[in-house]
Amino acid sequence: MREGNFEAVSVSVAGIAQAVDGALEQYGRDPTLLLQILRVTQAVLGYLPAAALTRVAAALGLPRARVEGVAGFYSFLHLQPVGRYRVLFSDNITDRMLGSAELMARLCNKLWLERGKMSEDGLVSVDTTSCTGLCDQGPALLVNDRVLTRLSAERVDRIAELIRAQTPVADWPADYFRVEDNIRRRDVLLGGDWLAGEAIRAALARGADSMLAEMKLSNLRGRGGAGFTTAIKWESARLAPCHGDQPMRYVVCNADEGEPGTFKDRVLLSSYADLVFDGMTVAGLTIGAAQGLLYLRGEYVYLLPALQANLAQRRRDGLLGRHVGGQPGFDFEIDIHVGAGAYVCGEETALLESLEGKRGVPRVRPPFPVTHGYLGQPTVVNNVETLCKAALIAQKGGAWFAGLGTKQSTGTKLLSISGDVENPGIYEYPFGVSVTQVLNDCGAGNAQAVQVSGASGLCLATQEFARRIAFEDVPTAGAFMVFGAHRDMFEVARNFAHFFAHESCGFCTPCRVGTSLVANFMDKIANGHGSQYEINEIFKIHRLLHVASHCGLGQAACNPLFDTLQKFRPAYERRLRSLDFEPAFDLDQALAAARQMTGRDDPGAHFGLQARVQEVQP
Ligand SMILES: Cc1cc2nc3c(=O)[nH]c(=O)nc-3n(C[C@H](O)[C@H](O)[C@H](O)COP(=O)(O)O)c2cc1C
Numbered sequence: 001m002r003e004g005n006f007e008a009v010s011v012s013v014a015g016i017a018q019a020v021d022g023a024l025e026q027y028g029r030d031p032t033l034l035l036q037i038l039r040v041t042q043a044v045l046g047y048l049p050a051a052a053l054t055r056v057a058a059a060l061g062l063p064r065a066r067v068e069g070v071a072g073f074y075s076f077l078h079l080q081p082v083g084r085y086r087v088l089f090s091d092n093i094t095d096r097m098l099g100s101a102e103l104m105a106r107l108c109n110k111l112w113l114e115r116g117k118m119s120e121d122g123l124v125s126v127d128t129t130s131c132t133g134l135c136d137q138g139p140a141l142l143v144n145d146r147v148l149t150r151l152s153a154e155r156v157d158r159i160a161e162l163i164r165a166q167t168p169v170a171d172w173p174a175d176y177f178r179v180e181d182n183i184r185r186r187d188v189l190l191g192g193d194w195l196a197g198e199a200i201r202a203a204l205a206r207g208a209d210s211m212l213a214e215m216k217l218s219n220l221r222g223r224g225g226a227g228f229t230t231a232i233k234w235e236s237a238r239l240a241p242c243h244g245d246q247p248m249r250y251v252v253c254n255a256d257e258g259e260p261g262t263f264k265d266r267v268l269l270s271s272y273a274d275l276v277f278d279g280m281t282v283a284g285l286t287i288g289a290a291q292g293l294l295y296l297r298g299e300y301v302y303l304l305p306a307l308q309a310n311l312a313q314r315r316r317d318g319l320l321g322r323h324v325g326g327q328p329g330f331d332f333e334i335d336i337h338v339g340a341g342a343y344v345c346g347e348e349t350a351l352l353e354s355l356e357g358k359r360g361v362p363r364v365r366p367p368f369p370v371t372h373g374y375l376g377q378p379t380v381v382n383n384v385e386t387l388c389k390a391a392l393i394a395q396k397g398g399a400w401f402a403g404l405g406t407k408q409s410t411g412t413k414l415l416s417i418s419g420d421v422e423n424p425g426i427y428e429y430p431f432g433v434s435v436t437q438v439l440n441d442c443g444a445g446n447a448q449a450v451q452v453s454g455a456s457g458l459c460l461a462t463q464e465f466a467r468r469i470a471f472e473d474v475p476t477a478g479a480f481m482v483f484g485a486h487r488d489m490f491e492v493a494r495n496f497a498h499f500f501a502h503e504s505c506g507f508c509t510p511c512r513v514g515t516s517l518v519a520n521f522m523d524k525i526a527n528g529h530g531s532q533y534e535i536n537e538i539f540k541i542h543r544l545l546h547v548a549s550h551c552g553l554g555q556a557a558c559n560p561l562f563d564t565l566q567k568f569r570p571a572y573e574r575r576l577r578s579l580d581f582e583p584a585f586d587l588d589q590a591l592a593a594a595r596q597m598t599g600r601d602d603p604g605a606h607f608g609l610q611a612r613v614q615e616v617q618p
């Protein structure tokens with residue numbers, strides 16, 4: 001049975017055994033590869049039947065509960081049947097601004113389907129998923145692991161026809177799956193003239209000590225969000241003792257890119273993969289690691305064949321494997337692990353858990369990954385762009401890199417620009433560029449706000465557009481979502497509130513409960529039942545999440561609400577029914593279905609009205 005061919009498969013006992021055994025043959029009986037084994041099994045069967053979990057558990061020697069726990073954690077793994085065509089609309093705010101909600105309703109309508117439910121014949125299910133990293137060419141959707149871009153009403157109608165005709169996804173028009181790089185501004189990385197392996201040869205010529213010295217000189221800071229100095233991370237891992245019988249160090253490339261509005265890593269992996277792999281190999285040489293692991297988000301699994309072909313070519317070219325670059329004693333391999341729809345797995349310790357085949361729950365820190373990372377060994381975890389920058393530093397030196405950008409934020413930064421702009425796409429700027437400059441370049445005529453660094457970042461209003469993109473002013477992992485004057489900033493914040501409630505891993509109570517409460521408060525306000533009480537509660541939960549959450553997800557979850565409440569208060573206030581308190585539960589509204597069923601809709605059948613009727617009766 002071919003992976004991803006479940007449109008034509010019925011799940012039988014023999015089929016389950018064949019699918020599981022195929023996955024085990026591909027990955028071996030290694031418990032750290034549990035997520036990969038489950039992913040590949042599901043790609044054949046369409047979902048993970050109980051018998052498949054039992055067979056996997058037995059083969060790997062794991063408790064069945066552990067296997068089910070992992071399968072239940074990731075939103076792209078299903079314990080119940082889903083449609084043979086599984087359609088997931090990207091639900092980022094930029095997709096919504098491009099009409100994704102209306103397009104999803106249209107598809108459901110055409111297919112006579114309720115969102116979130118499978119059709120009775122098991123043919124199709126339609127739902128939403130968090131940002132798919134295609135904001136520059138949305139609205140976008142995933143269908144059975146493939147991404148579709150630039151959706152329109154016509155395209156959606158045609159998709160409904162293709163599904164009804166049971167046309168295999170592989171035979172749908174190729175143009176539907178076209179993903180463009182949309183590179184709009186190039187600087188030293190995107191415009192550089194480098195060749196595969198050049199960075200490795202330069203690093204080998206320097207030697208590990210000098211390479212580390214160049215990294216220090218460069219003052220490169222991580223591009224994944226936190227901005228930690230890369231050389232310190234590399235040096236710590238290099239100096240940390242290895243543990244156990246199989247001493248190893250690891251280099252992990254964080255390609256989870258789940259932050260809403262971010263898609264620059266997608267472009268680097270699509271068109272600059274050699275630079276990413278060169279950077280990983282340079283890191284391996286510098287810290288003394290023999291193994292690299294690239295964690296690719298599940299939404300980007302369509303990139304996997306090309307990435308694997310690239311790795312195979314590099315092996316043939318002597319850029320991977322034994323004696324890399326002809327250097328005796330320097331062996332380095334790279335494997336790719338694919339995620340399965342969990343934003344929290346971008347957090348580096350959750351990512352390590354996921355790489356080890358577990359639920360992606362962030363670890364308690366310290367110890368930090370540099371001393372106790374993958375399988376307890378010293379590990380550097382770096383963002384895709386950070387590793388590309390390291391490859392450039394290997395070639396051109398730390399002083400050259402430090403000469404770009406600002407003193408505290410050296411080099412350039414890739415921005416993923418989307419929203420109300422004429423030219424969405426990837427823009428590379430030296431750090432220090434002003435927000436106004438970026439807005440002018442991308443054709444944002446009437447911006448009222450920019451959400452920098454995704455849902456967990458900063459919402460800037462017009463009076464702040466003179467600020468600069470740099471760690472010392474406006475730090476960013478890369479997202480730059482622009483909102484025109486006609487946009488409702490309350491709805492922007494509500495979308496982010498739902499994103500965090502959906503993505504909370506549930507490990508700690510403040511985040512698990514707080515993010516859901518906040519999403520409910522935002523819905524209550526949206527439905528016209530909000531009051532000052534809800535606003536006060538949001539502020540309270542914001543403070544609580546900041547101090548009591550276990551990881552960065554919870555700590556940042558209320559940031560967009562806090563910012564928009566400070567800067568776009570009227571967008572909230574015009575929805576508030578009273579400045580006091582409104583009950584969350586609308587009893588009269590809840591009884592609407594009962595009134596419809598009984599055919600009784602007189603004033604006495606309404607709660608509020610009944611009270612008023614009684615008041616006027618003698
Ligand atoms: C909830 C959450 C999600 C994250 N997602 C990503 C991600 O998708 N990619 C990434 O590089 N870093 C992400 N990070 C930051 C990582 O934890 C880590 O700081 C980063 O990978 C380190 O790489 P760098 O030093 O090269 O920036 C995330 C952090 C949190 C708290």
Ligand code: SF4
Binds near residue numbers: 508509511512553555
């Ligand atoms: S803060 Fe949220 S995402 Fe992070 S560990 Fe706690 S529940 Fe999970």
